[in-house]
Amino acid sequence: MTDSAVNVSRLTKIYGQGRTAFKALDEINLKVERRGFVAIMGPSGSGKSTLLNIIGGLDRPTAGEVYIGDVEVTGQPESQLYQIRREQVGFVFQSFHLSPILSALDNVLLPALPLGITHQRRERAKTLLDRMGLANRVQRKPAELSTGERQRVALARALILDPMVLLADEPTGNLDSHNGAEVIRLFRELNEEMGKTILLVTHDARVARHCRRVIFLRDGRVCSEEEAGLEEVI
Ligand SMILES: Nc1ncnc2c1ncn2[C@@H]1O[C@H](COP(=O)(O)OP(=O)(O)O)[C@@H](O)[C@H]1O
Ligand SMILES: [Mg+2]
Structure with missing residues (x-):
């Protein structure tokens, strides 16, 4: 059994073909440890949703691999993907x-x-x-x-x-600060008390502060990473 809940290697996604081809993800490597709580930040269009969707089996990469625990998400036929989406990951959307x-x-x-x-x-x-x-x-x-x-x-x-992993794409994006803080408090509780592995996308630094690690994307690449201290929920 691997010790990673999510393991992404050399993940590339190209939208379109020929002259209109656009590289949304460019050989991304990313590991999230079991019981990890990781935020992905980055400007609009940097590939955050594309990355999360491919990890969760909602979209397919052009190249590269994704594992959720020991289960390979990439390269599965649609019938298997359906089961993986249902049983390995839980999705929360904006x-x-x-x-x-x-x-x-x-x-x-x-x-x-x-x-x-x-x-x-x-x-x-x-x-x-x-x-x-x-x-x-x-x-x-x-x-x-x-x-x-x-x-x-x-x-x-x-x-x-x-599910083994919770994936959340801008889960507080449509909430006011009070409701956003409440949702983040619940994510914290799920991580700390139920041991859920969480990977969330946010452009809100106040949300990212509650995660243990923050990964920054730019132009489809990981541009930096930092450990974040867990902050008290106000
Ligand atoms: N289905 C698609 N077809 C073509 N281009 C897309 C598609 N989805 C996303 N893109 C492009 O890929 C880039 C990354 O998009 P996205 O992952 O949604 O970024 P983010 O979530 O960081 O804002 C953007 O430039 C976007 O326009
Ligand atoms: Mg997005």
């Missing part, structure tokens, strides 16, 4: 991506649908919503929740199948 017609509880259960909604999974979904401070919101639809509450439902959904 714009929540919740189903508007489902309750908070059913949104959390959605990734479990192909595996069967057992009593145990329903209880786990409730426990996760409780942990997110949403015990009295389980039957509400997204439109009946605040933006901060919607992101906490999305966080519970990302955890329902107990």
Whole structure:
């Protein structure tokens, strides 16, 4: 068993072909240790979302390899990728991506649908919503929740199948500072108490300060890395 939760080697992504070809990722190497909590920062267009999407199997690279634990994500057929996306990673997006017609509880259960909604999974979904401070919101639809509450439902959904790694792309990007701080506090708790490995993209230095390590991207390359002290949540 490797000691890395995420291992990226020489990852390259070229969009388009010929004269319009554009190199969004240029031989990226990146390791995230188990129970790591890493932020990726960088200017808009530097390749942050492309990197996260390829790590999570939502997009395919032009070259290079990605491992989640011992499972190789790259080079898998679509049928396998589907399973990897479902079981190895949990995704949280800037714009929540919740189903508007489902309750908070059913949104959390959605990734479990192909595996069967057992009593145990329903209880786990409730426990996760409780942990997110949403015990009295389980039957509400997204439109009946605040933006901060919607992101906490999305966080519970990302955890329902107990993935090895949580991937989050600008998870506080649509939240005000109070709700953003609350979501970051929950990420911290998941990392420190549940041992979840977290890789998150942010352009907010206040968010990155809470991570253990910050990686800076520029023009599709890792341009620097620094250890960050964990800050108290205000
Ligand atoms: N599907 C795509 N087709 C062509 N170019 C893309 C596509 N997705 C992203 N890009 C380009 O790749 C670069 C990196 O994009 P992205 O990963 O979204 O950056 P970031 O998340 O850091 O803002 C940008 O220049 C963007 O325009
Ligand atoms: Mg992006």
